[in-house]
Structures are given as structure tokens and as C-alpha cells.
Amino acid sequence: MTTRWLTAAEQRAWRSYLSATSLLEDAIDRRLQAEAGMPHLYYSILAKLSEAPDRRLRMTDLAEAQKITRSRLTYAVTRLEKDGTVRREGCPTDKRGHMAVLTDEGMALLERVAPGHVETVRTAIFDHLTPEQVEQLDEICGTITRAIQDGNSGASGEDLPWRRRSCSS
């Protein structure tokens, strides 16, 4: 089958996308590194925990939420534990399991750093978009997310090498 290349307009959009996303990720990482001493992934783990009931999540659920391997998460949480922002606790209902728990110190870090982070996002994006554009962005990104998720489970059959099972408190 012959390749369907991008049209000129699509190509423009794609290059735009690449430059925007890479610049933005860099800007976010730089700021978080400076103010929180950690890269975006680690910050987003803390953020995810802060929103979870009881500020705790099963390791597997957390890995799934962040779309990373369990191994990678173990490494990350080990570091965060050293930083004192996260603590591990055994899971009462399943002795194999562990919960990652956001510590008070972790919550404090988040509260200290979040304003700067939000400001990065604001000044990079939302301060410059109309409400319609915010809607459009949401729409477009939602479409992309769905396209990739549907595509993956349907096509190659394999995604990340595991499934989940939940376990609250």
C-alpha cells in the first residue's frame, strides 16, 4: 500500500505540534527541577496521589494511571520515599500489595510548588488562548487520546504487559 503522506496543512500542524510539545515539556521540567528538585513524572505522581481518596494508591493502579511499567514506578517511588514525599504501606486487604501514600511533607511540597507550575502552564498556554480555543484543544486532544487507545488494544493485541485490579483502602 502506498503511503498517504501528510498534506501541507497537516505538515504545518504537525511541526507546530512537535515544537510546542517539546518546548513545553522542557519548560515544565526546568521549572519543576528548579522549584521541586524533580522532573515532571515525579511531580505528577505526587499530584495523582494528592487527588486519590486518602492520598494513597496501589502501586499497580498508580503505574497504570501514569502509563509506566511497575518496575519504573518502583524506582520512582523509591526515590520519592528517599525525598520523604511518599511513604509505602502494606495493603490491608491483600498482603502482596503496597500502597504509595503521599506524606504531609509531600503534600506541603505540592502546595509550595503548584502555583509556580500552574503559572508555567498558564503563561505557556492558557493566557494566550480564547475560551473557544481551549475547547478546541480539549476536543482535539481527546480525539488523539481515544485514537491511540482504541488503536492499541485493537491492533497489535499487546500494550503494556499487565492488567490491573483495584483495591480501595
Next chain:
Amino acid sequence: MTTRWLTAAEQRAWRSYLSATSLLEDAIDRRLQAEAGMPHLYYSILAKLSEAPDRRLRMTDLAEAQKITRSRLTYAVTRLEKDGTVRREGCPTDKRGHMAVLTDEGMALLERVAPGHVETVRTAIFDHLTPEQVEQLDEICGTITRAIQDGNSGASGEDLPWRRRSCSS
């Protein structure tokens, strides 16, 4: 100054953005890793070279184009040279300088792999967007790019730790 948090709509869009960009970057990396044996950054270095006049670029210009440090680029090009996709040549007009040159083999790799890459991008994005949305995406990403670039040179004064100077042929 009190933090201007994101509105509900902005928050939705932001989460949408995060999930879309991270899924997409993963999908692209996985595909390129499988088909080209290299991550996106390396591929995009080859792609950049393929578009340059004479398929060659000064190291510094290439680093600047990719927004990475020279050190990081040195590492990357060393690997690409081992792969045989890039060759280094001295710069005739500046004996300090080096050009990274895309080899025929590198060009062949690009031609072999590009269709799959484009297809990833297509099935993840453009197959699902209307022409209007493509326009919107371009517009929005352009705005973000500009916001970050303007913000950086104006504000903290410092960006990446170097400037450029060009040198054609």
C-alpha cells in the same frame, strides 16, 4: 500574588493535553524503536539532516534546531555514526567546526521507516480531525511555541547556555 488556578474548562483541556501528548510520544517511540531501532530524538535528527542543504548541518546548528545541548548532540551523533546513518566531516570554513552529514545508508533508513512513522501520526491524529481542527491545532501550537520562546528570552535572561552562528556548505 495569589495564584490564578485553572478554570474547570482549562483543567479539562490540560489533562486532555497531558494524556494525548504522553500517549502519542510513547506510541511514536515504540514504533520507531521497532522499525528503526532508535527513539524519536534520533530519528528527528536524521530527518532534520535530510532536509538540510546538502544533507549536512553544523553540530551547533543541529543542536539548536533540536533544542538540545551540544554535549547531548555529540553523544547522539556518535551513536548514529556507529549505526552508519551519519558521518562527521570537518567544516571547510571553520576548522573548529564539524558537520553532521546524513549518509546514503541513513537516507535509506529514513525512506524505509518514514511511511510507518507517518502512519503512526496519521492514525493517531490526522485521520480523526477535520480540516478545521487541523487549522486549530496549528494555530494553538503556534501560539504555545511563541509564548514559550518570547517568555524565555524576555524573562529569566538565560535559556540554553549558548548561541549560534551559521555556516553554510
Next chain:
DNA sequence: GCACAGTGGTTCAAGTTTTAAACAATACCT
């Protein structure tokens, strides 16, 4: 109850990448 396949999470070793600082060679300016 008990084997036994499956899950949850960690460990380990190897490989890859990133960073920062220091450096040699060359260019540019006065």
C-alpha cells in the same frame, strides 16, 4: 484443604541517556 496458575511488587544487572565541568583547538577583535 491443596496443588497450581496467576498477580503484585521488588530486585538485580545491564544498558542507555543526561548532565556538568573541563579542555584543546581555532576564530575573532583590537
Next chain:
DNA sequence: AGGTATTGTTTAAAACTTGAACCACTGTGC
């Protein structure tokens, strides 16, 4: 010529990722 700035690499250390192996436990079927 002399001083300063650039180019690109080197180096050593740190950070991160991967995949396979592994242990402890769970759940199921017999």
C-alpha cells in the same frame, strides 16, 4: 600579538529504563 569567545569533544558521575528473575501471596478448581 594578545585576550576573549566559540566549537565541539571528553570525562566521570548520576539518573533512568529495561527485562528477566524472583518471592510472597491469592484465587480457583479439584
